[in-house]
Amino acid sequence: MGGNQTWITQVTLLGFQVEPTLECFLFGLFSVFYAFTLLGNGVILGIICLDSRLHTPMYFFLSHLAVLDLSYASNNVPKMLANLVNQKKGISFVPCLMQTFLYLAFAATECLILVAMSYDRYVAICHPLHYAAIMSWRVCTILAAASWVFSFLLSLVHLVLLLRLPFCGPHKINHFFCEILSVLKLACADTRLNQVVIFAACVFILVGPLCWVLASYTRILLAILRIQSGEGRRKAFSTCSSHLCVVGLFFGSAIVMYMAPQSRHPEEQQKVLSLFYSLFNPMLNPLIYSLRNAEVKGALGRALRKERLS
Numbered sequence: 001m002g003g004n005q006t007w008i009t010q011v012t013l014l015g016f017q018v019e020p021t022l023e024c025f026l027f028g029l030f031s032v033f034y035a036f037t038l039l040g041n042g043v044i045l046g047i048i049c050l051d052s053r054l055h056t057p058m059y060f061f062l063s064h065l066a067v068l069d070l071s072y073a074s075n076n077v078p079k080m081l082a083n084l085v086n087q088k089k090g091i092s093f094v095p096c097l098m099q100t101f102l103y104l105a106f107a108a109t110e111c112l113i114l115v116a117m118s119y120d121r122y123v124a125i126c127h128p129l130h131y132a133a134i135m136s137w138r139v140c141t142i143l144a145a146a147s148w149v150f151s152f153l154l155s156l157v158h159l160v161l162l163l164r165l166p167f168c169g170p171h172k173i174n175h176f177f178c179e180i181l182s183v184l185k186l187a188c189a190d191t192r193l194n195q196v197v198i199f200a201a202c203v204f205i206l207v208g209p210l211c212w213v214l215a216s217y218t219r220i221l222l223a224i225l226r227i228q229s230g231e232g233r234r235k236a237f238s239t240c241s242s243h244l245c246v247v248g249l250f251f252g253s254a255i256v257m258y259m260a261p262q263s264r265h266p267e268e269q270q271k272v273l274s275l276f277y278s279l280f281n282p283m284l285n286p287l288i289y290s291l292r293n294a295e296v297k298g299a300l301g302r303a304l305r306k307e308r309l310s
Contacts, residue, residue, distance in 0.1 A: 112146075
């Protein structure tokens with residue numbers, strides 16, 4: 001770093017910049033959403049772990065999705081809630097960079113877990129006779145572990161590229177958490193390399209997986225249309241349509257945020273889109289994927305009856 005440049009030790013998260021009364025309303029609303037996120041994903045994770053009937057590849061990946069949603073929301077939302085009711089909205093720069101690292105890692109892992117889930121559904125519906133052989137526990141474990149390891153390594157690349165930059169101001173981030181594009185604006189050096197790497201990572205971790213997911217579900221849809229049983233067709237279509245809802249919400253908001261041309265109000269656009277995959281998506285995932293599923297409802301009912309009898 002140059003002689004006139006200093007390392008930032010603290011930054012201010014500007015958040016939503018609304019009236020105090022609206023801040024209190026948002027605090028209450030987002031607190032309820034966060035509580036539902038913790039409760040819904042915690043229930044799903046607990047049921048999958050405790051009920052042996054749900055020890056299948058589909059629920060194995062769903063358990064990873066629940067862990068990711070809990071981690072992702074807990075990385076961003078508590079600080080956002082604290083800043084809504086606190087006049088001092090500062091955060092030390094090192095925890096800020098750690099927040100950036102973790103949110104990138106969890107987001108990339110979720111992309112890859114969604115791909116693994118679409119592949120699992122593709123094999124289950126298009127190749128049911130070979131499902132047990134193809135989706136063995138060894139394959140599932142490798143897919144999940146590879147998703148986590150690769151995503152954290154990719155996030156580490158972004159962190160290293162951030163750390164090479166001199167940060168000398170401004171000391172304000174126009175966001176409710178340390179989102180990477182907002183953090184880059186604090187740098188007093190050329191950030192084109194960072195932006196190129198971010199775009200390349202988005203192509204690899206967003207566009208590539210999205211194409212794979214859409215191709216898988218296209219094959220699944222064609223297979224569903226060939227199912228003779230009306231009940232079997234309804235069940236398969238219900239499962240896959242709910243999966244596509246999650247995929248559309250998650251990938252759509254991320255692609256618009258990181259790959260679409262910036263609007264006249266890019267910061268406000270980023271905040272709204274960030275809410276989708278920081279708060280709304282983790283809250284909706286248990287409802288879309290699991291709690292409307294007959295097997296999960298059955299497992300929850302058995303757990304509640306067992307609790308009453310004990």
